[in-house]
Structures are given as structure tokens and as C-alpha cells.
Amino acid sequence: MSLQAANLAAAIVDLDGTMVDTVGDFEAAIGLAWADLGLHPVGRDFIVRTVGKGSEHLIAQCLAAVGAPAALQQPAWERYQHHYLAINGRHSAVYPGVVEGLQALRAAGLRLVCLTNKPGAFARPLLASKGLDGHFELVFGGDAFAHKKPHPLPLLKACEALGTPPSRTLMVGDSSNDAAAARAAGCPVVLVSYGYNHGEPVASAQPDAIVARLDAIAPLLAG
Secondary structure: OOOOOOOOOEEEEOOEOOOEEOHHHHHHHHHHHHHHOOOOOOOHHHHHHHOOOOHHHHHHHHHHHOOOOHHHHHHHHHHHHHHHHHHOOOOOEEOOOHHHHHHHHHHOOOEEEEEOOOOHHHHHHHHHHOOOHHHOOEEEOOOOOOOOOOOOHHHHHHHHHHOOOHHHEEEEEOOHHHHHHHHHHOOOEEEEOOOOOOOOOHHHHOOOEEEOOHHHHHHHHHO
């Protein structure tokens, strides 16, 4: 699809791995939670391959990785939330080109929504701490709807909230979750090349375009 021909009205932008490198936050919060529970630490590489499908999924996979029983899911989740809220944003950084990219998309007339699988109580403070919250009309966390990406429901609900058709609403993300959700919802999709895609190249998700920085998207729309 030609992004220019799509006559875009809005963009839905993912958070972790797309706008902010948050692996350090995940690693710190899981490390502290696991220490509370007397568990062995989880390797950073495993966390990088596992993030993207929601915090509950991350916790379950990290428990399994250290051979912990599934019965620890709830206490692990509670300790993780406690520590994550305390350190949220301290070990993360905004990727180069993100601020400029968001500014350029807004200057091109696109309305922006942040849609992430991260819980809303984590996502909103992170956006605020990084000075990104002012770019978005709406922010939807992974607990906002009955399903998370790669299910299309969050994207369809975001389009509904904006009042824009999916065909004119660009999904901007970093993984196959974003691409699959976009395809099922009928949205065009651009993926960044630097995020968290479960250890797989983003090209395998067959997006409409791949960019090395968010500020490379607006020129694609202008042709």
C-alpha cells in the first residue's frame, strides 16, 4: 500500500520498543520482584525476546524461564506491579527521532493516539515522565479493552474513539503484534527496525514500510 495514497487522518502509536526503550525498566522490576520471591534472576536477552504481549504474559514467561510454578503468577504480578510503579521510567530512554517524528506527524495533520499492551497505570506516567504525553489525544493501555494486540479490537476501538476509518488510520509499531493487529483491523502499518519483535526481523511481519527512526515516517506520507 502507498501510505501517501491512503490519505491518512490519524496514527496509532505503540509505546515499548517504538517510542521508548523500556527493557531496563522491565529488567529492574522483574529482578526486584523475583528477589522478593526468592527466585533466580531472568536474563535481559530473554526479556527482550518476551516483551510485547502484555505484562501478564511477560510475568508468566519469566516464571517459566526460571522453573517457578505457575501458582506464583499472582504474587509475582503483585510484586512486579509494586516495583514497576516505583521505578517506571528510571531505566528507560526515548529513542532518537521520536519527538521529531511525533511533531512531524501532527504537523502533517494527523491526530495521534498511543495504544500499548502495557497497563494504563504504567503507560501514562511513563509518557508523562518522558515528555511525550502532550502529543496524544488519547492513551489506551493493554487493560483498556477485552483483548490486547495482536487482536484487532484495540485498534478498532481506537479508531472508533477518534472517529476515523481504519483505512485512514496508520498503525506505528515495532513488532508482528502491531502488524497482525493492523492487518486484521484494516489499518496500514509502519514498523520501526529497532524494537522488540521476539527475536525476529520486522520484515517478516510484512508491514507497508520499515523505518529506522520515527521521523522518517512523515516524509513517506508526503511522497
